[in-house]
Amino acid sequence: MQEEKFVIEQPPIKPGEIFDPEKEIRGILKVPKEERHQKLAEFKEKLAFQQVGLARVQDILIDEIRSKPEGKMEEFYDLAAEMGGEFGMNDRQRRNMGEALSKYERQHKAVLKIRKEFSKDKELFSQLFGSQPKGEIEILTGPVSLYFKCHDFEDYMAVCFHEKRKGSGKKRDFTEEEKAEAWDSGAINIYSTAYPNIGWAITAENTAKIKLPGALDKDSHQKFAHEEQHIIKSFFDTEEMLDPDSPGIQFSVRKNFLAAETEEEKEKILGDFFRMFRHNAEDLAKDEILAYYKDGRFDRVEGLLLASWEEGGMYDFLEEPKKANYLWLKSSDEVRELTKRVKERVLVDEYREIITSGINAVQKMEQTGYEKEEIIALLTHEPLAKWGKAVKRITG
Numbered sequence: 001m002q003e004e005k006f007v008i009e010q011p012p013i014k015p016g017e018i019f020d021p022e023k024e025i026r027g028i029l030k031v032p033k034e035e036r037h038q039k040l041a042e043f044k045e046k047l048a049f050q051q052v053g054l055a056r057v058q059d060i061l062i063d064e065i066r067s068k069p070e071g072k073m074e075e076f077y078d079l080a081a082e083m084g085g086e087f088g089m090n091d092r093q094r095r096n097m098g099e100a101l102s103k104y105e106r107q108h109k110a111v112l113k114i115r116k117e118f119s120k121d122k123e124l125f126s127q128l129f130g131s132q133p134k135g136e137i138e139i140l141t142g143p144v145s146l147y148f149k150c151h152d153f154e155d156y157m158a159v160c161f162h163e164k165r166k167g168s169g170k171k172r173d174f175t176e177e178e179k180a181e182a183w184d185s186g187a188i189n190i191y192s193t194a195y196p197n198i199g200w201a202i203t204a205e206n207t208a209k210i211k212l213p214g215a216l217d218k219d220s221h222q223k224f225a226h227e228e229q230h231i232i233k234s235f236f237d238t239e240e241m242l243d244p245d246s247p248g249i250q251f252s253v254r255k256n257f258l259a260a261e262t263e264e265e266k267e268k269i270l271g272d273f274f275r276m277f278r279h280n281a282e283d284l285a286k287d288e289i290l291a292y293y294k295d296g297r298f299d300r301v302e303g304l305l306l307a308s309w310e311e312g313g314m315y316d317f318l319e320e321p322k323k324a325n326y327l328w329l330k331s332s333d334e335v336r337e338l339t340k341r342v343k344e345r346v347l348v349d350e351y352r353e354i355i356t357s358g359i360n361a362v363q364k365m366e367q368t369g370y371e372k373e374e375i376i377a378l379l380t381h382e383p384l385a386k387w388g389k390a391v392k393r394i395t396g
Contacts, residue, residue, distance in 0.1 A: 011086075012045045019050050019088030046088070048394050052370075053087030055377035061097075062232060062373075065104060069143035073101050100235040107144045107231075110198045115141050125155070128194050128202065129162045135208075140224065145231055147224055148204040156206040157182045163193060183209065185314045189231065200231055233290060233380055244276035244321070266335075267342055274321065274346040279383075281317035282354060286384040288315060289358055290376050302359045306352060318347050354385050361387035368395045 013019050024046070028039045061080050065071065080097045081089065089097075118124035121139045125148065126132050135152025150156035157174050158165075160182045165172060174182075187205045192198050203224070243249065253273045260266045285305055292301035305315050322343070331339075365375045382390040 012042070012049045013088040015086060017088050018090050019046050020090040020092070021047055044393065050087045051378060051394055052374065054084060054089065054093065055374050057083045057087070058236065058377040059373040066143065069108065073105050076101055103235045104144060107199055107201055111141065111144055111146060111201050114195055114198060115146070128192060129158050131158060142228060145201050145203055145228055146198070148202070149207045150204055151207050153183070153206060153208040156204055156208065159190065159204040160185070160188055181314055182206065200234060233287060236380055244273060249276070263338065266338060270339055270342040271346055274343055277318060277321040278346055278351055281351065282384040284317045285355060286358065289362070290380065293362060293372065294376060298362070302355065305355050318351065322347055358384045358387045361391040364391050364395065
């Protein structure tokens, strides 16, 4: 255990003290104005200390879980609570830690159960994806994941587009677009609809793409680390995905848009609507940035995200809303022009700035001296759009 990392002279949070940022900030607002500046400075120091400390706790906890996948959740929780006590861990943070461990335990048991039920690799493949594999299949079973190494490209495509093909009601040939998209991806993480209790445990690698002798193990390890990061991150992530396409939201937005009297009001309603889509895209992009950073390919991620976003592909998380018409389908030329302008600003200009700012935030933390696992743990809990402010706050 790396407890020596926690040694600090005169820590701003004393041992046994509980620090709840939300309660603290409400208290600061009640003190006389002349005292607020000092109180705010103390608050920022405590907040940064707690965030860095709990990030380290999460780092150590994940290492413990990986080294002892059959360990008792109570022991992991007690370890987290003990270490977190040095950083003022509050009740909400304790609950979040407990929920993350419960998610891990459920998925771990589900993975073990399905592997016991279908011990042969090809048998498990056919159960999950509805067809016998054409080539060799190897499955690496992790504590919370099933990693399919597909040595035949058609088997990899069968994983990538399983749901899409099943929804067509019949087996069909893969399109040229699907082939190109699958070939570019290399590896993918998907949700299991056949066995929903294992959730996002399934990852697959296109090992047919690797041609050089001796490159397989290294490349597989890198991709496995990348996809595993997605799974582990999901246990500690409290962000919820929005559904702007739901009938309720569509009805509300359309109603408010038609009732708006000024162009400024209409522009704000459209902007808020498109930001719901961008919120989801930011969460997916954040996930990819952290995963690529985790597996040592950070230098590629900005180009992949922005190129895919401009050209379409696996990482174009805004492809549908960029193409869709929504409320302005039968509107006037003025409304269509307004919508086009707002959509361009929110889904293109602002999104690009957020991606670039997020990449810069990671680099800033590295330059300040934070370790990779600390950076990942810290930024996992922050929305991508707030990474710049978070890093500025944390680095003082």
